[in-house]
Amino acid sequence: MDKIIRICILCFFAGILFACSDDENVTVSTEPYFGIAGNNLAQTFSGDPEIKYVTVNTNQQFTAISSDPSWCAVEIIDDKVDNLKITVSKNEQASDRATRITVSSAGFDNVVIDVTQTWTASITTDKPYLLLNNDNLEFTLKITTNIDYELELPDWITEKSSQPDGTYTFAFSAISPGERSGNIIIKATDESSSTRLSVPIVQRERIKKVGSWLFDDPANLTKPTVGKALEMVRNIAHNPDAEFVSVDGPAGNNKAVRIPVNCHFLADHGMIPKEEQNYITEYTLFFEFKIPAIGRFYTFFQTNLNNNDDGEIFVRSTNPATIGVGATGYAGNVQPEVWNRLYLSFKPGDVKFFMNGELFHTSTTTDARFRINPAAVILCGGPWTKKDDNEFDIAEISIWNGALTADDIRELEGIE
Known part of the structure; x- marks a missing residue:
């Protein structure tokens, strides 16, 4: 057995010697390639x-x-x-x-x-979509492409100018609260090419306050806090000495204006009719007012700019003193020498009256008399032809370009 082991060990070392001898004979090629x-x-x-x-x-x-x-x-x-x-x-x-x-x-x-x-026909823009509103009636869109192209625009968008780098300026008109949408289509002029890009465009307008006047500056009673200045209109033929007078308001730190008999304010309200309409049919008017006595008429607004018929909503000469007009019916109980905050929310078929934040009267009238002319509206003055209006005090007038809801008005009044 020992003899066999010795033979195996000798064979192992012999194998190592032969292997080393073979490695010494291998050469690595250094030929450059x-x-x-x-x-x-x-x-x-x-x-x-x-x-x-x-x-x-x-x-x-x-x-x-x-x-x-x-x-x-x-x-x-x-x-x-x-x-x-x-x-x-x-x-x-x-x-x-x-x-x-x-x-x-x-x-x-x-x-x-x-x-x-190779090349691929491509069209890209710097904006994937466009969201517009009435605050800025222009927008830009930069088009980058390697082909000749043409534009297809919604009918309410117009191209105003273009630059060599592909930047276009477009214009559009303001809208009443709501939205309209469309697509700007950029497509190859080659009719055999299907290359085109559609950029969605939406114009959206929310209900917002478009006019407001607080009458806190006795030296400038027509100054706006929102919108444009009011215009004082005096019926000199009826009262040549009529003056709009600054008086104390509902709180010690604010003022009001006393509207003289048969005089009124004219307001450029800035509201816009809905598409395919010529008049404004949805809006909200607010009046913070005080009457000196009951048994007399006090008119809040008039849509007929000729001012030759009844105002649209007024305090009626009754006891109790109610608010409304024949088309809406009358409601309420106005007390003299008390400041009140009146909201009149108009939508055809859905008219609401609120006093101090609380709903007190509704009407389903669709009477055309409540349509406001886009040019202006008469505020706080009765018809010149009847001369039955009376002076009263106004601390604030505000206009919204849509019909406010009960929740809207409760929020404005801080009512939970």
Whole structure:
């Protein structure tokens, strides 16, 4: 048994000696080589940004130069088999483009890679959609494309100007509360091309206060806090000495105005009719007022700018003193020498009266008398022809361009 073990050990060491002898006879080739496989000598890219890698088979240092690095960049990547990185940018032109990459190593012929990039018709814009309102009646849209194109616009959008860089300025008109929508279509002028882009556009307007007057400045009783200044209108034929007078308001730190008999304010309210309508039919008027006595008429507003018939809503000359008109009916109980906050919310078929934040009367009237002229509305004055109006005090007038709800008014009044 020992003899067998000794023989195995001798064989093991003999094997090691022979193996070492074979390694000493192996030689590593140091012959320089350099080349690129033939199927990599032509590279084709799409029109979009793209990266490809090519293997340069070499054991030598080498360089690579693009003949047009403005769109085709080349980079040598160390320690990788695919050691040549080719990057192309988006092809914005309307044709294919080509360049060459020259790969060089000392002592070898240059290897040339032909690079071709196709093109894709494209249209892009700087905004994916447009949301508009009445605050700014112009907008811009920048169009970037590599084809000839034309625009299709909604009928409520007009092109105002354009710049060489593709920036367009468009205009549109204001709307009443609500919204309208459409699409700006940018499409190829070539009828055989299906390239097009649609940019959604929405114009949205919320109900908001468009006019408000507080009468806190005795030197300027027509000054607005929102909207435009009021115009004082005096019926000189009836009362040549009529004057709008500053008086104390409902609180010690504010003032009011006393409306003289047969005089009124004219308000350029800034409201806009709904599409295909000529008058404003939805709105809210607010009056903070005080009457000196009951048994007399006190008119809040008049839609007939000739002012030759009854006002639309007034305090009636009854006891109790109610508010309304024949078309709406009358309600309420106005006390003299007491400040009240009256909201009149109008929508055809849905008219609401609120006093100090609380609903006190409704009507389903659709009477055309409540349609307001886009030019103006008469505030706080009765008809000149009847001369049955009376002076009263106003601490605030406000106008909203839509019909406020009960929740809206309770919120304005701070009622939970």
